Amino acid sequence: MTDTNMDGPATPQRKNSLMAPDARTKQRNAAEARFKAYGIIAILIGVFFLVVLAASILRNGLPAFTQTVVELEFTLTEEQYNDAESKVLKTAAYKEFLVTAFRENLSERGVEVPFDESAIDRIVGQAGNTLRTYFRANEDQLGQPVTFSLGASSRVDGYFKGRVTREDLSNSRFLNAEDLDIVDVLADVGIMKQQFNWTFVTGKDAGVDNPGGAGIGASVIGSFFMMLVVLMLALPIGVAASIYLEEFAPKNRWTDLIEVNISNLAAVPSIVFGILGLAVFIQLAGLPQSAPLVGGLVLTLMTLPTIIISTRASLKAVPPSIRSAALGVGASKMQSVFHHVLPLAMPGILTGTIIGLAQALGETAPLLLIGMVGFVAREYPDGIVSGFTDANSAMPAQIYTWAARADQAFYEKAWGGIIVLLVFLLAMNVLAIILRRRFERRW
Amino acid sequence: MNDMRKIERDVDMNDVKISAKGVQVYYGTTHAIKDVDVLIQDKTVTAFIGPSGCGKSTFLRCLNRMNDTIDICRVTGDIRIDGDDIYDKRVDPVQLRAKVGMVFQKPNPFPKSIYDNVAYGPRIHGMAKNKADLDEIVERALRRGAIWDEVKDRLDAPGTGLSGGQQQRLCIARAVATEPEVLLMDEPCSALDPIATGQVEELIDELRNDYSVVIVTHSMQQAARVSQKTAFFHLGNLVEYGETGQIFTNPQDPRTESYISGKIG
Ligand SMILES: Nc1ncnc2c1ncn2[C@@H]1O[C@H](COP(=O)(O)OP(=O)(O)O)[C@@H](O)[C@H]1O
Ligand SMILES: [Mg+2]
Secondary structure, eight states, rough: OOTTTTSOOOOOOOOOOOTSOOOHHHHHHHHHHHHHHHHHHHHHHHHHHHHHHHHHHHHGGGGGGGEEEEEEEEEEOHHHHHHHHHHSSHHHHHHHHHHHHHHHHHHHHHHHOOOOOHHHHHHHHHHHHHHHHHHHHHHGTSSSEEEEEEEOHHHHHHHTTTTOTTTTGOOOSSHHHHHHHHHHHHHHTEEEEEEOOOOOOOOOOOOTOGGOOOOSSSHHEEEEEHHHHHHHHHHHHHHHHIIIIIIIOOOOOHHHHHHHHHHHTTTHHHHHHHHHIIIIIIITTTTOOOOOHHHHHHHHHOOOOOOHHHHHHHHSSSSSHHHHHHHHHHHOHHIIIIIHHHHHHHHHHHHHHHHHHHHHTTTTTTHHHOOOOOGGGOOOOSSSSHHHHHHOOOHHHHHHHHHSSSSSSHHHHHHHHHHHHHHHHHHHHHHHHHHHHOOOOOO | OOOHHHHHHOOOOOOEEEEEEEEEEEEEEEEEEEEEEEEEEEOOOOEEEEESSHHHHHHHHTTTTGGGGSSEEEEEEOOOOOOOOSSSTOOOHHHHHHHHEESSSSSSOOSSBBBHHHHHHHHHHOOOSSHHHHHHHHHHHHHTTTOOOHHHOOOOOGGGGGGGHHHHHHHHHHHTTOOEEEEEEESTTTSHHHHHHHHHHOOOOOOOTEEEEEEOSSOHHHHHHHHSSEEEEEEEEEEEEEEEHHHSSSSSHHHHHHTTTTTTO
8 A cells, every 4th residue: 555646746647536535535534434433432331331330329329328217206204214214124114115105106196006115126226225315315305295216227227228028027037027017007107207317427337236327427537637638748748749850850860760669659559558557657656546647648658659740740741931931031940930830730730639639538458457447437536636546437448348247238338438439539529620720821 | 135235233342241262062972062252242233143953042041051951961161241250150040040131932921911921020039119110110121022002901911812923022021121231032033923023123123222132043134134243153163253244245254155145054
């Protein structure tokens, strides 16, 4: 396929009319059309997987945001309170009152169901304890009607969400088919219903036997403090290092070596940083275990190369003529960098930083090594300092812990946690876009 | 070639502003400037001409030490401005560049407003005591850059939004705003159309009243039109230096003659 027309002046060979494409043009057009088709196919495949992923995340995760509750108006008299508090089995006494209230409420509505103490255990779980805790804290509410929203047990919740069926229950000691009849009746009269699960969004992790009480809130706080550490350390250190390397450092063997090492660091598996953090920050430096501060330090190590590489790339992309212009009017090197080069590189630096932070936010392995596993997230921090130093978990580690638990209800929580994590990532990306728009300028 | 006769050159009675002796420039092992001696006068336009790659820009950059920013570049020899050795250890190149302004080949305004482009130099050198002062400096510079009338109503508009010729005049205004004593221009019109070129050339002729102007150009007509002195470079050597009229009408060196008559370059 040699092109004789290419060199030398055009010869009388070119006699074809422009109205019809010649063979070569047709061939090129066909190649272009083929390439476009491949591109569209590639994009469609990508979109397909994205849609499947998003759909399955939403299908599995959204139920975590609703919760089945038993809502009941309940009045505890002062005598009942004193009576219950004088007993040995105090919570059992409260439970009895509750069952009575249930029965009364149901018979008022003209519904007849075999409702007893063991049924309430299976359907509502530890209701007596909830009541006791409430009234001990609010003694002034005695004698007043109080509306309680008691979380249903995980199997009843699963029944509402379609996770548990009657067939599954044939030989379960936790819930049996007759209980489901009660549940159906309660749902019919509106005592039992689904509502938004604030506990999941704001709560802490709960024990393996209490999926209903488990929430991701505490680990969101853990993640937040870690990101704060990463941002406060990785951004200034990374940008300062990049500016020095790119604008000031002499180009010699040492700086070459540093450059190569930074690029290599970006490729080191995160778990390596985790064990490094365990050895250096916890064992050597004696920082507290499972603390977001240590997690943040480890993630800073991980994020630094990403920030440095992207910052250097955006500094490189600033046209040299801008630097010459600044130096030409007598600006010092530092003035030229800070007044002209850095503002122009800002959008790129921000993009790199957000990408680095997003990676850090989703990182699990190094956190497990320094003890930030999910079940640690049992308490909210008391303040800023304890937010950094108290044992806590992070979103991905919490999700990992839930996914590993036996109860199916925790599996649902794990998917719900993924949604929360993705919402955070999305928010960070939106922030990045907004910041980039603000800093973007033409040159 | 009427242009050449048109300009009756001033008799050069001006003081020497820049003196260069035995200047050598190396880029790594490349010997880019070979033993150049030249005396550049005050209140004069001096043109550097020569085939591309002969070292005009390199030599120009020696005069405000812009070569310092190129890692592999090494300059030796003696370059003095008003008798001060600018390569002396005590000389801060940043201070030098405020005194020796530069206009580049490609217009390179900052991606900021027209006002800020001009005000930047005076600001960093602390030349204005207050806003009114600065406004005055900016206006004066823009007038000197022969662009005031075109931009006075949109000083807040981005400098990068101007046409090429306007951008270059803005860059000239930016350079003169710091009150330099020498103005270096590296092919300032190579990116401009003939009308913009004419405006910039007129401007250069006016600037001669206040500054010593050194202009690199690949256009011999331009050299003939705007300069009083011309230096012809060839392969890193300064081949011939003298009155512009003299160089163009009666070159001493055969290389100059063949370049001017279009045989080399
Ligand atoms: N930054 C640089 N690095 C290496 N060599 C350079 C550099 N700038 C210029 N040179 C070399 O120096 C010589 C002179 O270049 P230059 O001064 O730009 O020529 P002119 O401006 O006359 O066209 C050329 O051979 C060029 O290759
Ligand atoms: Mg040049």
